[in-house]
Amino acid sequence: MKAEIITIGDEILIGQIVDTNSAWMGQQLNLLGIEIYQITSVHDDRQHILDALANAEKNADLVLITGGLGPTKDDITKTTLCEYFDTELVFHPEVLEHVRSLLSGRNVAINKLNRDQALLPAGCTVLHNSAGTASGMWFERNNTIFVSMPGVPFEMEAIMTEEVFPRLTKLGLAQSIVHKTVLTIGLPESMLAERIESWENALPEFIKLAYLPSPMMVKLRLSGYGTDEAIIRKEIEKQVQKLLTIIPEHVFGFDNDNMGIAIGRILVESSQMLATAESCTGGSIAQLITSNAGSSAYFKGGVVAYSNEIKHKLLGVPMEAIESFGAVSQQVAEAMALGAMKALETDFAVATTGIAGPDGGSEEKPVGTVWVAVAGSSGVVSKKYVFKHNRERNIIRTTHTALNMLRTFIINENTHKS
Amino acid sequence: MKAEIITIGDEILIGQIVDTNSAWMGQQLNLLGIEIYQITSVHDDRQHILDALANAEKNADLVLITGGLGPTKDDITKTTLCEYFDTELVFHPEVLEHVRSLLSGRNVAINKLNRDQALLPAGCTVLHNSAGTASGMWFERNNTIFVSMPGVPFEMEAIMTEEVFPRLTKLGLAQSIVHKTVLTIGLPESMLAERIESWENALPEFIKLAYLPSPMMVKLRLSGYGTDEAIIRKEIEKQVQKLLTIIPEHVFGFDNDNMGIAIGRILVESSQMLATAESCTGGSIAQLITSNAGSSAYFKGGVVAYSNEIKHKLLGVPMEAIESFGAVSQQVAEAMALGAMKALETDFAVATTGIAGPDGGSEEKPVGTVWVAVAGSSGVVSKKYVFKHNRERNIIRTTHTALNMLRTFIINENTHKS
Numbered sequence: 001m002k003a004e005i006i007t008i009g010d011e012i013l014i015g016q017i018v019d020t021n022s023a024w025m026g027q028q029l030n031l032l033g034i035e036i037y038q039i040t041s042v043h044d045d046r047q048h049i050l051d052a053l054a055n056a057e058k059n060a061d062l063v064l065i066t067g068g069l070g071p072t073k074d075d076i077t078k079t080t081l082c083e084y085f086d087t088e089l090v091f092h093p094e095v096l097e098h099v100r101s102l103l104s105g106r107n108v109a110i111n112k113l114n115r116d117q118a119l120l121p122a123g124c125t126v127l128h129n130s131a132g133t134a135s136g137m138w139f140e141r142n143n144t145i146f147v148s149m150p151g152v153p154f155e156m157e158a159i160m161t162e163e164v165f166p167r168l169t170k171l172g173l174a175q176s177i178v179h180k181t182v183l184t185i186g187l188p189e190s191m192l193a194e195r196i197e198s199w200e201n202a203l204p205e206f207i208k209l210a211y212l213p214s215p216m217m218v219k220l221r222l223s224g225y226g227t228d229e230a231i232i233r234k235e236i237e238k239q240v241q242k243l244l245t246i247i248p249e250h251v252f253g254f255d256n257d258n259m260g261i262a263i264g265r266i267l268v269e270s271s272q273m274l275a276t277a278e279s280c281t282g283g284s285i286a287q288l289i290t291s292n293a294g295s296s297a298y299f300k301g302g303v304v305a306y307s308n309e310i311k312h313k314l315l316g317v318p319m320e321a322i323e324s325f326g327a328v329s330q331q332v333a334e335a336m337a338l339g340a341m342k343a344l345e346t347d348f349a350v351a352t353t354g355i356a357g358p359d360g361g362s363e364e365k366p367v368g369t370v371w372v373a374v375a376g377s378s379g380v381v382s383k384k385y386v387f388k389h390n391r392e393r394n395i396i397r398t399t400h401t402a403l404n405m406l407r408t409f410i411i412n413e414n415t416h417k418s
Numbered sequence: 419m420k421a422e423i424i425t426i427g428d429e430i431l432i433g434q435i436v437d438t439n440s441a442w443m444g445q446q447l448n449l450l451g452i453e454i455y456q457i458t459s460v461h462d463d464r465q466h467i468l469d470a471l472a473n474a475e476k477n478a479d480l481v482l483i484t485g486g487l488g489p490t491k492d493d494i495t496k497t498t499l500c501e502y503f504d505t506e507l508v509f510h511p512e513v514l515e516h517v518r519s520l521l522s523g524r525n526v527a528i529n530k531l532n533r534d535q536a537l538l539p540a541g542c543t544v545l546h547n548s549a550g551t552a553s554g555m556w557f558e559r560n561n562t563i564f565v566s567m568p569g570v571p572f573e574m575e576a577i578m579t580e581e582v583f584p585r586l587t588k589l590g591l592a593q594s595i596v597h598k599t600v601l602t603i604g605l606p607e608s609m610l611a612e613r614i615e616s617w618e619n620a621l622p623e624f625i626k627l628a629y630l631p632s633p634m635m636v637k638l639r640l641s642g643y644g645t646d647e648a649i650i651r652k653e654i655e656k657q658v659q660k661l662l663t664i665i666p667e668h669v670f671g672f673d674n675d676n677m678g679i680a681i682g683r684i685l686v687e688s689s690q691m692l693a694t695a696e697s698c699t700g701g702s703i704a705q706l707i708t709s710n711a712g713s714s715a716y717f718k719g720g721v722v723a724y725s726n727e728i729k730h731k732l733l734g735v736p737m738e739a740i741e742s743f744g745a746v747s748q749q750v751a752e753a754m755a756l757g758a759m760k761a762l763e764t765d766f767a768v769a770t771t772g773i774a775g776p777d778g779g780s781e782e783k784p785v786g787t788v789w790v791a792v793a794g795s796s797g798v799v800s801k802k803y804v805f806k807h808n809r810e811r812n813i814i815r816t817t818h819t820a821l822n823m824l825r826t827f828i829i830n831e832n833t834h835k836s
Binding site for chain 2: 010011012013014015016017018019020022023024025026027028030035036037038039040041042043048052055070071072101102103108109111113114152276278281282283284285286287289290291293294295296299300301302303304305306307309310313314343344345357358359391392395
């Protein structure tokens with residue numbers, strides 16, 4: 001089966017946004033065994049869209065169209081689709097109801113532009129958009145399927161996942177595929193590859209491995225293909241279990257886990273509570289932890305101690321320590337972690353202090369210099385890092401490094417206690 | 419002048435890499451006043467490439483081709499270009515010299531594959547690649563210019579910057595274009611469109627408007643085209659000033675600003691300091707503020723008061739208020755904001771308390787119910803919202819809504835003082 005992607009809108013053509021939608025769709029379809037033949041990005045222009053549709057219909061069995069479905073004037077996809085399929089817009093009361101209920105929560109009254117979102121081409125199957133007000137549309141003609149979706153990434157992903165993929169599978173157009181992603185931290189990609197080389201070489205033919213490195217972690221994605229889903233699933237489980245015996249200390253979770261979830265799992269089991277004390281990460285650690293549902297079970301809260309005054313006043317860091325060693329020092333980091341544990345009455349605390357940049361560096365402490373401390377009932381440990389990135393990446397690296405130090409510390413302390 | 423981009427290679431079609439090259443080229447060309455008519459991504463396939471070239475030649479004055487120039491077998495761009503332009507490969511000794519000198523620096527011996535990189539189509543102008551071994555190529559036919567470049571981003575960027583742009587300017591092919599993006603908050607796209615309809619309809623022909631909505635804001639992008647940059651710039655400024663009189667309270671910044679920068683600008687001017695008190699946003703507000711360089715000039719810090727105990731202990735929220743009205747209530751939100759102002763000794767504070775979800779909702783207070791409070795020397799204000807999204811979006815919406823309330827509050831208070 002051959003697919004084409006058509007993206008509509010000026011934002012991509014003038015480089016205001018990077019087309020991550022096509023990459024996401026390409027990846028997903030590829031895994032389902034559907035080949036992307038071409039990706040075409042065109043203007044919000046009637047004739048240009050018509051040409052692209054006609055061109056795609058010649059080559060592809062599946063045409064995925066994104067963009068141009070917002071309520072404003074510059075979005076013309078819907079009327080152009082009507083012209084292409086020689087049909088007209090009809091009113092869908094259930095879509096209006098959905099739009100109304102989404103907007104009512106935002107204290108926004110519905111207007112004509114919103115009402116028009118319930119007008120959709122006759123003859124198409126309306127695809128429910130659980131994440132927004134612009135519906136998806138499914139057309140079929142001459143053995144080609146056309147799907148039109150909004151360009152907002154999470155809305156497109158919701159429609160693809162909840163509406164398009166299940167239909168393709170039901171029509172027998174997509175094979176079975178099973179994924180499992182293993183999340184690792186603490187080994188760069190090249191060293192990880194060396195450690196698991198013989199395991200990787202022994203994987204069966206129908207299971208593929210991909211390394212997905214990021215500033216936060218290296219993900220290992222196993223993908224199994226075939227006709228019998230149960231067999232694939234069982235084999236992937238077996239391989240993951242093998243992998244866990246090779247790098248147990250580096251695997252912190254699976255699939256959509258993050259470091260906060262991994263830490264939460266451990267703390268929930270031991271009924272222990274956590275606090276944060278952040279200077280250079282500025283709330284980023286607390287934000288990552290609380291992005292996970294249920295985090296209130298193990299996270300009491302934290303202090304973003306951006307100024308020295310707050311480090312002293314709320315966390316009890318001695319002013320002498322700040323004056324003698326500087327705010328970015330082992331002494332201050334450790335005092336912050338111990339102070340947070342005491343002020344928030346928790347079992348553990350993690351603290352960061354550093355120079356995120358671009359200003360504030362010195363010869364002795366260049367931009368990217370960071371101290372991380374972790375405290376528990378057994379005491380406090382700390383470590384210095386020098387990340388040589390821009391502000392944004394220095395903050396991300398510090399956040400994940402601190403959380404991994406915390407994770408290892410908790411596991412060690414709890415192991416020695418029991 | 420109309421341009422098209424053709425990217426060659428499977429990596430983009432299977433989603434293994436995101437096509438950042440096209441975004442970069444789109445941005446740069448757009449700045450030079452060259453409109454990108456279409457972006458097309460095709461396979462490493464001879465006939466497919468020939469079709470894409472023929473199609474582009476029909477529509478465009480400039481065709482930028484990336485990818486397929488590496489030394490390995492699956493790269494067939496060069497021979498396909500020879501076929502398209504009915505020419506043949508000839509040897510360029512100066513290119514071989516360049517390849518040899520680059521590789522010697524990497525301690526790599528030259529082999530046949532590298533030597534073949536000095537074979538380039540007769541009749542093209544060779545474009546020097548200062549960043550790699552694959553040369554660029556410049557062809558002209560029937561008033562269309564074709565440029566072929568490697569797909570490695572920094573090599574493509576080097577050839578574009580050092581070879582292609584200077585040639586285009588010399589040929590007088592680049593007009594002027596001016597962009598200005600106005601950042602708005604507080605009105606959904608449809609209502610914003612209604613409010614500014616007559617302004618939009620009265621825009622001169624050479625200025626185009628685009629709505630770019632996201633969960634955080636709606637961006638309005640004005641793009642002006644023409645030969646005289648000064649005239650365009652002046653007209654765009656005039657239109658922006660008009661717009662500011664229509665929706666003054668909804669415009670918080672321009673171009674690459676964010677809400678934290680907008681608030682920081684106001685606070686730096688008045689030499690005032692800010693604190694945060696976050697429950698449901700869990701550090702997200704502090705994180706957004708501190709993501710901006712220089713934020714320590716106006717942000718002292720904050721408390722992530724996730725548990726009721728911390729709300730009481732660190733922010734002085736009375737336990738009776740929590741017990742009588744619940745943690746998600748007007749009383750608690752206001753006490754948090756006032757408490758943060760006092761504990762951190764700042765001029766302003768913003769507080770959030772709500773049910774981010776997916777659990778914790780009730781009939782009276784469903785998931786998405788949020789109270790936001792803002793405090794200053796003039797007192798405290800608060801407002802209730804009910805966002806009906808998932809956890810992630812509820813947190814994002816609350817963060818930006820709270821920051822906008824804070825911004826409006828600061829402006830009002832400072833206006834009344836002065």
